[in-house]
Amino acid sequence: MAESEFVFTSEQAQLRDAVRKFSAEHFGEAKARIQMESEPRFDRRVWQRLGSELGVLGLSVPESDGGVGGTLVDQAIAVEELGAALATGPLFGTVFLAIPALVAASGGDDRDELLGALVEGTRTAAFAVPDSAGAFDAAAVTVTGSDSLTGAVARVVDADAADELLVAAMGPEGVALYAVDANGPGVHRTPLVTLDLTRPQATIELSDAPARLLAGADEADRVITHALQIGSALLAAEQIGAAQHLLGLSVEYAKSRLQFGRPIGSFQAVKHRLAEGMVDLEHARSATYHAVWALSDGSDDPALATAIAQALSSTAFSRIATDTIQVHGGIGFTWEHQAHLYFKRATTDAALLGSAEAHRDRVARMVLDTAPADRAPRVATG
Template sequence: MAEFSFTEEQQQLRAAVRKFCADNFDESTVRRLMESEVPFDAKVWNRLGAELGVLGLSVPEDDGGVGGSLVDQAVAVEEFGATLACGPLFGTVYLAVPALVASSAGSARDELLAQLVEGTATAAFAVTDKAGAFDAAAVTVTVAGDTVSGTVKRVVDGAAADVILVAATGSDGVGLYAVDAQDVVRTPLSTLDLTRPQANITFSDSPARLLAGPEDAERVITHALQVGSALLAVEQVGAAQHLLDLSVEYAKSRLQFGRQIGSFQAIKHKLADMLVDVEHARSAAYHAVWALTDGSDDPALATSIAQAAASAALSHVAADTIQVHGGIGFTWEHQAHLYFKRAATVAALLGNAEQHRARIADIVLDEASAEDATRVADGLPV
């Protein structure tokens, strides 16, 4: 598989998802949903699974999916990011589905995975991460028999999910469990990005179904967090590309002193910098997706590079979009602020850019040798 080369089927998938998003996640619909008690339309979500089949694109056919690749899933996610599609994508598609795919077959796992893929149920992933990596020492929930107890804070999509996937520590180690939402106490939080709600979730002797035992849980959770990091980076690319297109169009149509503002050198430079940020992020994000698909690179390194690049890119592009649009860009009526808030929120999910840069340095320096060191010019003969 050649990297960064999309097939004709993937291009058709992109077109289909783009049309669906245009019809169902336009700006007025997003604004309405983000203010509602349940911030997504359950019927539209069901259509994403049953009609469009994009909730489980990378799920094998034997598990009820379409048998595609993670690249297929990323193509759809990029379009979701471009429109700020409302729904529990982060908890369900980015994290829960990959975790279930990586888990061993079983009645609880198979039933839940089928429901998530079909769009008849949603999930949240209540696993505390350390900059996008699993840390067993950070698990705050304990298991006793078939019940779990404890609290997990700031769970994305936790306020409305049907099922909570939670890591819990028992006498044998950490396992991954599924808990029905009706058996937990959820405390919705006030968030900057209203399109992506969060909640604190409290488990109190809540009945739990084992999905992955101590021998598999770390592998399963690590896989889910890596896939989630890659897909989140792709989502950021989609949002950044939308803002770049919006800014270019505005620069062509907005007149100042009788000229298009896009003819001014300062605006040209800003738009050029935005393009470089977007393309850099896109390359890093899809490289991470391909690395997870065919094992062509270290997934921990590739996903950290993707997260560092995409988080920084979307933050820069969102801020510059407001500057290009001038006064109107600062108003509540303009969509730029919705993307600016999304950029600020997702930049902190699964680790911020600084944390991922630190991880990249650790990985690279740990594996580096004196022979691989970069040569510094010193003026002496070689």
């Protein structure tokens, strides 16, 4: 693997700075608390500015499809900064899943129009497609139909206020991917009470809801698999961005908080906790950007790379979120402190597109179960 794979360009550094500056103005703890109690739980004007002004909703979308013609690495950098700022908005449904699915689908009037609107931020989407540890599970599709769809999909992230629903449905020729107007006839959404109030979910019930075909049975599996792999990599990028924010918060607190006349960061137990968090984070960051590059240029098996990235990023974010509360002591457990907002995001993210345990199991199946008997993987004995 080329060493240059992990070198960011000066343009990407400028992109990171621009997204960080925008996020400082429009996201963060105070804004998240406001949006948690709002309907919808994000500011549509800010979302549109992310698309039309900053151009970060479709960074990896080709210019021919209305995007800026950047790379998936660019998209991951932007998502990492948005994760650090606890950005509210339908990132998961729109940017992580719907846009990649539309990019992978064949061109057509419905597909082109919807993709352009999502990239510009004038419309939002949710991805109503079942998965098993980030892999498409066609056997779990519960919606049927073609021109109109009937069925229910439970716990769809960002479906509470989405303008469009991308739905996998079993038709006469097999599973296909359709777009459904979320505010159209035959669509009923039941908002759910969620742990992370900044990442809403809803159960969708369709009853002869009019649908537009995006990807037929001949390409739906490829399109959906591509979207889920991109989504897993971008979710990992969001996780490492949020984890980096929390680790920095804990380090600064450990340097300034005094006990027995000494900064608590001078105590070995606190040092070890922070050092182990840094190791976990750097390991997860390397795996995440490797997965992004694997998806971009085929330098590795994308299914394996994204599974590793998700396993490591979910674990790192969850651990660092827990340690942040511990390092901050009594204040870390309070509603007024921001730690619990990130802890809830970490817990929710760790369950989306498969838990860390599920991804480790998936890695084992891909690496160990398929290994030939004469070339079994070597395992360190310690």
